[in-house]
Amino acid sequence: MINWFGKLTGGLKKTSDKISGGISDIFFGKKIDAATIEDLEEILLLADMGYQATTEIIKKFSAQKVDKAADISAIKQKLADEICTILKPCQQELVFSNETPQIVLLVGVNGAGKTTTIGKLAHKFKGKQISFIAGDTFRAAAVEQLKVWGDRNHIKVYSGTSGCDAAGLCYDGLNAAIKNGDELVFIDTAGRLQNKADLAEELKKIVRVIKKVIPQAPHHTLLCVDATGGQNVLDQVKTFKEICGVNGVIMNKLDGTAKGGILVAVAHETKVPIYYIGVGEGIDDLQEFNAQSFSRSLLGL
Numbered sequence: 374m375i376n377w378f379g380k381l382t383g384g385l386k387k388t389s390d391k392i393s394g395g396i397s398d399i400f401f402g403k404k405i406d407a408a409t410i411e412d413l414e415e416i417l418l419l420a421d422m423g424y425q426a427t428t429e430i431i432k433k434f435s436a437q438k439v440d441k442a443a444d445i446s447a448i449k450q451k452l453a454d455e456i457c458t459i460l461k462p463c464q465q466e467l468v469f470s471n472e473t474p475q476i477v478l479l480v481g482v483n484g485a486g487k488t489t490t491i492g493k494l495a496h497k498f499k500g501k502q503i504s505f506i507a508g509d510t511f512r513a514a515a516v517e518q519l520k521v522w523g524d525r526n527h528i529k530v531y532s533g534t535s536g537c538d539a540a541g542l543c544y545d546g547l548n549a550a551i552k553n554g555d556e557l558v559f560i561d562t563a564g565r566l567q568n569k570a571d572l573a574e575e576l577k578k579i580v581r582v583i584k585k586v587i588p589q590a591p592h593h594t595l596l597c598v599d600a601t602g603g604q605n606v607l608d609q610v611k612t613f614k615e616i617c618g619v620n621g622v623i624m625n626k627l628d629g630t631a632k633g634g635i636l637v638a639v640a641h642e643t644k645v646p647i648y649y650i651g652v653g654e655g656i657d658d659l660q661e662f663n664a665q666s667f668s669r670s671l672l673g674l
């Protein structure tokens with residue numbers, strides 16, 4: 374537990390240094406007044422919380438009867454509570470039914486961490502009979518990368534030749550997985566094709582083919598996003614939801630940014646479940662998203 378919390382606070386350090394450190398600077402020896410509130414607003418915006426979430430947090434914070442000369446930790450506590458209220462609806466557990474195989478489709482732009490997340494998730498769910506389908510047939514390196522994660526976890530990887538039809542590979546891979554009695558199948562996909570329309574077409578085709586094999590699948594379509602992408606991340610959530618009915622988000626690379634507030638913006642704007650957060654490149658660097666721990670860590674509490 375200590376290790377888990379340590380990883381979370383470590384992973385969010387860049388963002389929390391900015392937010393928590395900034396708040397300490399603003400309120401040190403000062404009262405809560407219009408000027409300090411304005412500075413506070415700027416800090417939240419700079420952390421990429423977005424205009425709407427920031428406005429809501431500030432409004433609620435200002436409306437509370439906070440002692441004008443409240444100590445800094447009381448201020449941080451109140452802000453953490455407001456942020457937690459926004460995040461809470463997005464805290465959901467990724468669950469699988471007993472019906473097998475359960476199919477998880479990973480989507481997202483290039484570099485968002487899809488392949489890495491598959492490796493990390495397989496580790497989380499070890500004990501189940503898992504397989505991977507290397508659906509990013511666009512880049513040979515992507516198949517190799519998935520195989521490395523597969524080898525590490527002793528997991529079978531269904532792959533085709535480079536440049537082969539991804540939907541066709543999914544069809545064959547799923548049938549092989551069923552035959553093999555696999556319980557959990559993660560499907561990797563390409564994040565970049567010639568253009569957005571091509572990517573949308575390919576993903577739709579993959580989903581259609583998956584449904585041909587298993588009508589209820591994919592049981593989860595998870596969107597990986599890169600937290601360093603700023604407000605772009607919001608667009609990605611909306612776009613991929615439209616294309617392939619994303620039902621959950623995994624926000625990676627929170628360790629690499631001081632703008633981890635983007636998660637708050639995503640929660641506020643889209644209300645999409647956020648199943649996990651990525652706080653590093655290692656196999657253990659994927660954490661279940663917990664609204665309270667996350668908001669407390671942001672505030673350095």
Ligand SMILES: Nc1nc2c(ncn2[C@@H]2O[C@H](COP(=O)(O)OP(=O)(O)O)[C@@H](O)[C@H]2O)c(=O)[nH]1
Nearest residue numbers: 483484485486487488489625626651652653654
């Ligand atoms: N620091 C950090 N790096 C990550 C995280 N998740 C993925 N990466 C790295 O980001 C790069 C792109 O990841 P990859 O899984 O290949 O992305 P994909 O193109 O969506 O499949 C790789 O170098 C990963 O090691 C994370 O949570 N933190």
Ligand SMILES: [Mg+2]
Nearest residue numbers: 487488509515
């Ligand atoms: Mg990849």
